[in-house]
Amino acid sequence: MNKSKPELIAVILKCFLFFTGLFSIVSCQNKALQTDAYLFAYFTGNGPGEEAIRYALSTDGYNYRALNNNQPVLDSKQISTSGGVRDPHILRGADGKTFYMVATDLYVPEQGWNNFALILMKSTDLINWQTTVINIPETYPEEFGDVDRVWAPQTIYDKATGKYMVYWSMKYRGAHPDIIYYAYADEDFSGFEAAPKQLLYNPTNNACIDGDIIEKDGTFYFFHKSESGAPGIKLAISNKLTEGYTYPNFDRVDKETARVEGSGVFKLNNSDEYILMYDVYTNGRYQFTKSPDLQHFEVIDEEISMNFHPRHGTVMPITSEEYNRLMATYAKPDDLFVEATAGQLKKNNVRINGKEKTIHLPVKVGTDLTAFDPQISAWRGITVAPQGPQDFSKGAVDYTFTIVGQEPVVYSVTASEDHNPALVGFYADPQVLYSNKTGKYYIYPTSDGFPGWSGYYFKVFSSDDLVDWKDEGKILDMKAGDVPWADGSSWAPTIVEKKVGDNYKYYYYFSGNYVAGGGKQIGVAVADDPTGPFVAQNEPMIKESPAGRGQQIDPCAFIDPVSGKAYIYWGNGYLAAAELNDDMVSIKKKTIKVLTPKGGTLADYAFREGIYVIYREGTYYFMWSVDDTGSPNYHVAYGTSKSPMGPIKVAENPITLIQDSANGIYGTGHHSVVQVPGNDEWYIVYHRINAKHLHNGLGYHREVCIDKMEFNEDGTIRPVVPTDKGIDPVQ
Template identity: 35%
Template sequence: MTVHNSQYSGYLLVHFIGEQLEGEQVYFSYSEDGLHWKDLNASLPVLRSELGEKGVRDPFIVRSPKEDKFYLIATDLRIANGKGWDTAVNAGSRDIIVWESADLVHWSSSWAVTLGVPGAGCVWAPEAIYDEAADEFLVFWASATQEPQEIERKQKIYSARTRDFRSFTAPEKYIERDNHIIDTTIIAHNGTYYRYSKDETTKNIRVEKGTSLEKDSFTNLSAPALEELLGVEGPQIFKLNDREEWCLIVDRFAEGKGYLPLLTSDLESGEFRVLPEGSFNLGKTKKRHGGVLPITAEECSRLLAVFGDGHQVLPGQFADPDLVKFGDCYYLYPTTDGFTGWSGTQFHAFSSADMRIWKDEGVILDLATEDVPWAVGSAWAPAIAIKNGKYYYYFCGKMESGECAIGVAVAETPAGPFRAQPQPLITMEQMKRLGIAMGQTIDPSVFTQDDGTAYMLFGNAHPAIVQLGEDMVSVIEDTMKNLAGLHDFREAVTVLRRGGQYHFTWSCDDTGSEDYHVNYGTAEHLYGPVTYRYPVLVKNKEKDMLGTAHHSILQEPGTDKYWIAYHRFVTPLTRFTQGKGYHREVCIDPLTFGEDGLMQQVKL
């Protein structure tokens, strides 16, 4: 299961949170940039140890390069049991606790392995690194031992080797210094291994480098910023997925503040810069000594589905989602977000068997290429429809004139490849010619009557509707009208039919505003007028769900069950202090109707 760095999309942090009742168990947190973290599993433990001390600290996770599995190892220690630190150091467990998983969400029962040498007072902070030359894992940890020539116990680093985390070679001393040493972590880069350890006497981090993992291979590497940073422990270092930069996090145990990130662009230099407060966010719980694992988009999606907040479904920055179901498969067609001024050019499609775990089907259309002859960029707000076995993908793009237009592309399958029509379908010039009030020709949605007649709803500042031609790539211009009654309309109008009424929803305010929301109204006729009812999707500030709008609604075929897909500002909210309107993430929630036949407000 070797995964190259370019394939990684996020990070999993496994950690504990402190000495409170449930604090010494395994917690999960998720990040897309390595600096801003979301607590998973509602800030509750994902894994609990019922073995040994019935608690764990210092969890570490490693990917097996040849097996489709992950191993998570941890210290068998629970200070909350009241035995105290003296017992933990001198008469603690000599075991580590191990779990394994094939997918990061389903975990085996834990097992204990005795690694400490006879007489060791503890086995702390176990970690592992794969040794390619030996085709096995080097596992290393700290133990307080006393040898015949020593007058007291001293913390040293020991190691053993394994291929399955069940059978290990005999432990041997790996690092010994004049001072006590604990909390070692290792990273490899370009044939060199960099080793970071806590000097337990001076309470800072020391660095070494070596050409192999052998204990005699390492020499000291000067790292002034780390040597000057006192009262820290639990170093973890990982490469950032999107650039040649590494992040080292250290646990500020002396101040009780949890992890602090430092960055370097050159491991060999030993130069790190401390990030200022406000430039990172470790989430709601205090993050204590743990391990970071870079993960793929599929792994991110799986973690969000099982341990996420119950709203976000796609990892990464996407917006304006169109949610549909073709056959037994669900599809999401969003705007690719994260570009200043909404300047992205590519559209992706995502598929799912259960609407929980989503697969990125890749780029299905790129406005920066010859795929779309009339467009130069600004790929926004797509919608899709099926007719006669073909898939019609409607999308927004900017023309060379700078005006927005709506185009259409056709494919034989929901994931493409799509071939765009050479000219746009809806333009501002057309609006002027037909006398249709319009701010921008954007945000298409498609509604199909029971008789198969398809209509497009669209617009900014003023909503409009038009019947699509039988070929689905043309419009019948004399059916184009503005819609009346959509209170506070801004953009993104959709409609569905239920109980003899047409149910309209539309987005209000500005996409860059935290108050961006969805209004709701009903009509007896498809062309209105619409009777405004009330907002149906609004922010929940307590849950950091802001800017919740630009949506689509899916009715499960053959049922009275509905889902609403929408976007919100990227969380944690501190990740982007500006431009939140083009830093958004996709969510899905149930949508229900009351006994009065009206749509009920979505519960966030």
């Protein structure tokens, strides 16, 4: 090649400009794909208005907040034929700027579980969508005219063909199982190029639904639900997208024992790890797991937070620009993405009222409110002013929040030393004790905040004044082998102090899961001090229900100040009582008696559980919990007797403590009572459901509170009003 110097310079310049331009294009593409946040598309349930697409955002893949006040971002009636839209799957296109979403066209309240169509959607901004409904039997009558179930579509880009492949499960009428099919979308993403083909048939001949494919290093990982037969999410693997899938094994990939569905897998930004999430639809929760290889997963539920309850959704990484666009469009000034993080706060009880534009900050005992910095932080896309310490001692402080693309909004922020909840954290079934040995008060609760009431250890807290509580640590741990006869979850303790010779002994009774079978049973542990160490007996003390039904849970130990005899009460759905032997670790079987109060409904005083007995001025007060512990209506009722072994006469006005929904206090129950020594001064210690978690997981986000309990002149108990303020320190 012979060229003159000017010609050679021109060639070099052209090459330089070409590669510069190419570099610019690549740089722009890389910049466009610098994802640093996440979009979660989901629906919420099977009822009217719930089968609709909703959005949530996350900046880390672990903590999510619903956009648009958890309301739909698309009108199901406009984009579907049924009026319901489920199982949304969202995908970024190969060009980095086009988005594809597919969903099930199904309205369960009218159709049950039979449907015929799926929905294809396309967008360039995640806000405005071009949508198309494809009715499978009508579009392909010869091949699929007999199909009556078209479920859970998803989309993946096929690099080999340069096309978008949609795949979903279908079922023919009759006994045939669900099979996953696929079809390539046309260029407009408004239809299919040809009739669907079979993609995956479960070799165990079980129904195969909710397919979810992700590609990693040239290998395709195909997660799906085995709906019938052995339940759970299975994994098939292939080096080709449309064929050749084999199963490493038929074990469940998910980490549940309950039935699950709707797997959604995505790669974390700037990480080599993947998240596999799925819908634990049998008990209304979502589970998140993490894996480096898409085959071995660990549960990370304790790292996850959501202020909504999703059903079968998917997560897609997004850019800062896309995040801000979604915030500007769907973030609401009455549902701020903010939190207060100061260590002096009772963080679980910070209340943000978007309608009234107020925030209340409950602080721990001893916090200086004249210069308190709540450390209010906002999610990306929201600014907050002022910052730093403020004087809350003189009343509310105004804070201004500005959402990107929106006008500023002002919230009135107050702070106060609220004494309820009394314990920081999630605890339930509190049993209170005044110790004559130490001159202190103690609370022994169930450890809560675990899914399905699965707390497995007990702690104790101490106080000089019933207000300032110190965590004294664990006293029994089922997983550590502290209780020879029990494993797994443990509930509802009770304790008594008894003078034995010149010393005091502490007898701690509790419900545990019996390793030899038979469910929950009651055992006892003994200590020389209120904080332990406690030594558990080798076998449970109470194994059977004298009523022939219900669980052996919720013990209450009581030493009769009149006779000096010790008694134990227990039961769920029934109330049993027995006298304890002198050793305090066994019962006099001949004294076992069923004392269940008669009559009542869940609305008033029907006995459920949580018995507690006190004695005052010649009367034995039997107090118990009504309704279910997960219900906002869970409350305390009472009756009286002239004997610690009954019979019980239900009080004329039996409700002692019940929810105050107007002030956001729910599920007030499973209590105990303490008398200030030497005074006719009484306090009720109970748990309530944390308001933020009222509908989250059946009420296992409970917290311990204390309020004053007073008697009328005729000896009846005055109704207790549950409060956030709580009580003043007791001298």
